[in-house]
Amino acid sequence: MSGSGPEAGALARERTHLAASRAALRAMRADAQALDLRDVAATWVGAEVLRHQVAERVAALADHPDTPLFFGRLDYEDAEGSGVAADGSRFYIGRRHVHDAGGDPMVVDWRAPVSQPFYRASRAEPSGVTLRRRFGYTGGELTAYEDEHLSDPSRAETAGRLLQAEIERPRVGPMRDIVATIQPEQDEIVRADVGGTVCVQGAPGTGKTAVGLHRVAYLLYAHRERLARTGTLVIGPNRSFLRYIEQVLPALGELRVQQATVDDLVAHVEVRGTDSAAAARVKGDARMAEVLRRALRSHVTEPAEPCVVVRGSRRWRVPAYELAEIVRELLARDIRYGAAREALPQRVAHAVLVRMEQAGEAPDDRVQDAVARSPAVKAVVKAAWPPVDPARLVSRLLSDPDFLAAHADGVLSAQEQKEILWARPARGVRSARWSAADAVLVDEAADLVRRTPSLGHVVLDEAQDLSPMQYRAVGRRCTTGSATVLGDLAQGTTPWATGSWREALAHLGKPDAGVAELTRGFRVPREVIAYASRLLPAIAPGLAAATSVRDAPGALAVRRVAAGGLDAAVAAACRAALEREGSTGLIAADARVPRLAEALAAAGLTHLLPGEETTADTRLTLVPATLAKGLEYDHVVLDEPAAVVDGEPDERTGLRRLYVALTRAVSGLTVVHAAPLPSRLA
The missing domain is CATH 3.40.50.300 (P-loop containing nucleotide triphosphate hydrolases)
Structure with missing residues (x-):
């Protein structure tokens, strides 16, 4: 509605509330800028952290005149019956929280529980809402509104035109948020629990990318402390795509979300080469993980000589068979190569301390550490469990036919082994021309040596194009966290594109994730x-x-x-x-x-x-x-x-x-x- 009479009066009142809300937001920002941080922190490090947090707060409170501060309103039958713990029964829904000088909300963040009925309430299930109002803007100016009377079936509806206009609004520049037009089925995905991984099969125009980004914003709102500690990451298919979406989260007030491609995650080597489709398909196969594991473990050898540690006038001897038992036990535990290598000297030192105690001595932890650092123990570790560089391991696999054959036996066929072997380098070429698939193999090998740090939540977009080994690379980044996987099987355009989401989720390490399907398009005619x-x-x-x-x-x-x-x-x-x-x-x-x-x-x-x-x-x-x-x-x-x-x-x-x-x-x-x-x- 944007006419005259009562509608014009209502529109004027809404404009007054908008102006007052903008003034309140400016006051909130001014208060943040005026904070005196002198003598607040005990150390300069704490002071720097506080200054950084305040600067982020000031940036998040910036008012963008062309961006509507609120886009909807909910009226409840009564505050008590609505189940909402707030004074009054009217809430304006917007991109961020705004309160007045007394602390009362003037605009409620779209992610707050009280805002959920804006997206999900209906006449069948009104959730206590009597009226839902949507606002229309032109150049930042509030120019229209539409009402839905959810509790009165006799009232004619005016809603639909503004929502449709917002969905169809011409797009110039980067991707916008869809916070004003989120649909019920999308909202269910956005607000899914942080502890569970969600996979979204979305047809073109169903908003799956926007849903994934808004889910990040929601999770940061609902679980900010947890995700601030563990981190969040959005993974896109290429740099062009990331530039296209990069403004969505900042527009929602979230400034600290990392964005990367899979190639960025595995950038251990400089990629200058390309693979044939056949070679890339084999290198991307999950079987390569077993080939790498075998190749890495082949560096471990059982000691054939005893270890003799000299301390003062005493010599302490650990026989070769006992050292071999220690090595076999560590191998059987199947822990990461680097962690086992760090544990080996302590295990050998412990065997020495047992002999000391049997001889009547009383060694403590400092003695064990000293024995673990002794030349004799270091020599045992170097011979039995040598350090391995992941890139050199992969390089040897791909350039040495005999080494590859020894560790791919029964895993890859002879033809598959031939496909992935590097061609003999041209004269004068000194370094390997790594391909993108090779870099993923190096990342797998690096994780076999030392655990990859895990993030709290990862959004993986255009996931249908990933190889099993790329899924494993992403899964390593969220082993203790959750993920939102977005894609469309019909848009898989790589030779190794996934055939089913269940298969993909298994490679990701999230086999129990739920799969939601979006088939109702909003953007494509x-x-x-x-x-x-x-x-x-x-x-x-x-x-x-x-x-x-x-x-x-x-x-x-x-x-x-x-x-x-x-x-x-x-x-x-x-x-x-x-x-x-x-x-x-x-x-x-x-x-x-x-x-x-x-x-x-x-x-x-x-x-x-x-x-x-x-x-x-x-x-x-x-x-x-x-x-x-x-x-x-x-x-x-x-x-x-x-x-x-x-x-x-x-x-x-x-x-x-x-x-x-x-x-x-x-x-x-x-x-x-x-x-x-x-x-x-x-």
């Missing part, structure tokens, strides 16, 4: 998702086709042109898209990108690369098909679908890549082609 879903029987026959809540007549256009006029037709389609509001993405097979860049330049159309922020002057992004995953544009021009399919090693992977490209559009999709379309789209 119904006509577009229906067209893309024609490919599902060929690329993911077990998945149900996605639906969409959005009707957008005319959202799909398929144009065939003469072969010689393809580039010009694509440029013309981009120009037409740019005449409409919002961002435009031109998606093409990687091999076609240079030629299209020239065509755009010849047509006078400036463009960006994926991850670069669009502006009012430059709203066109030229996107290689291999980088399109996870990105969204208001309008998409898809160049030559057949070339997208042909750019992949096999037809199924190519059709999956095409499915990704077809589902990046929020408002409209124009397909331009000269070659025949794939049969399922024709």
Whole structure:
């Protein structure tokens, strides 16, 4: 409502509350800035920590005029009946908590328990809510509202238009939060308990990425102390994707969440080489973990000579058979190589102290430590349990056929061993040309030597493209924490893409995780998702086709042109898209990108690369098909679908890549082609 009469009066009152809330937020920030930290901390370290915490608090309280401070309101029948422990029965729901000078809430954080009915209350289950109000904004100014009367079935509803408008709002720049439009099924995932891992199978446009990011924000609100101590991490498929999503959490007031790719996590070696699809598939197989374990343990040898420790005038002798028993016991415990190596000198020293006590001496812990550091014991450890460098171990496996054969026997076939062996280096090449899959193997070996630190929570997006060994690498980062796994099996475009979430979760180390499915789309128009879903029987026959809540007549256009006029037709389609509001993405097979860049330049159309922020002057992004995953544009021009399919090693992977490209559009999709379309789209 934004008219005259009572509605205008109500709108004026809401604007007054907005102005008062902004003033209260400024006061909260001023109070934080005015804090006197002198003589508060006992040490300079404590003072630095306090200053850092206050600076973060000040940053989190910044008011962004173009970002609505609140987006909804809940009215309860009565405060006591609502079960809400607060004075009054009206709550404004926003991105952060704001209170007045007396401490009373003016805006309630969307993550607070009292806010949950904003997302889940219905006429069937109103949760004590009599009215839910949504607000509409233009340039930061409150311009409209809509009401839902949940307790009065006779009242006509006005809700729906503002929600739809917010979902469909043109997108220029990086990804926005969806805090004002979270749906009930999404909210259940967002608020799932921190102790459990959740896997979300989400069709295009269902908001799975946004759900994962909002889940991080919720968990940091509900379990801040725990996660501040253990840390949180968002893992994306590539740098372009991370740049696209990087503003979502700061907009929600969360500034300390790490973001990385899987390659960042395993960056133990410099990656300068590439693998064939066959080699990458074998290197990414979970069986490689057993090959690495065997290769590492092969460095352990049982002592053949006794250990003789000299202390003063006495000589203490531990026979070889007893040393061998100690080594075998440590091997049987199957603890990490480095931890066992650190335990071995103490175990040998303990055997010496037993002999000292039997001789009537009374050694203490200091004596045991001294014996453990003695040259004789060090010599035993060096010979029996030598230090191993993970990168050198992997290098030897991949370059020494005999070493690989000895430890891959019964695990990898002879052909698989041949696939992963490095080619003999060219003359003058001194260092190995590590591939991305090799780096994951080094990470596995490093964990076998020394435990990888675990975080409190990890969000893994576009997870369907990970290999089993990459899942293991991510799982090591949350062994004592939980994870949110996001993906779509239909969008798996790597040769090793996972076939089922149960298999993937087992490799992640979370076999008991729940799997939720999101099939109701909010961003991709119904006509577009229906067209893309024609490919599902060929690329993911077990998945149900996605639906969409959005009707957008005319959202799909398929144009065939003469072969010689393809580039010009694509440029013309981009120009037409740019005449409409919002961002435009031109998606093409990687091999076609240079030629299209020239065509755009010849047509006078400036463009960006994926991850670069669009502006009012430059709203066109030229996107290689291999980088399109996870990105969204208001309008998409898809160049030559057949070339997208042909750019992949096999037809199924190519059709999956095409499915990704077809589902990046929020408002409209124009397909331009000269070659025949794939049969399922024709």
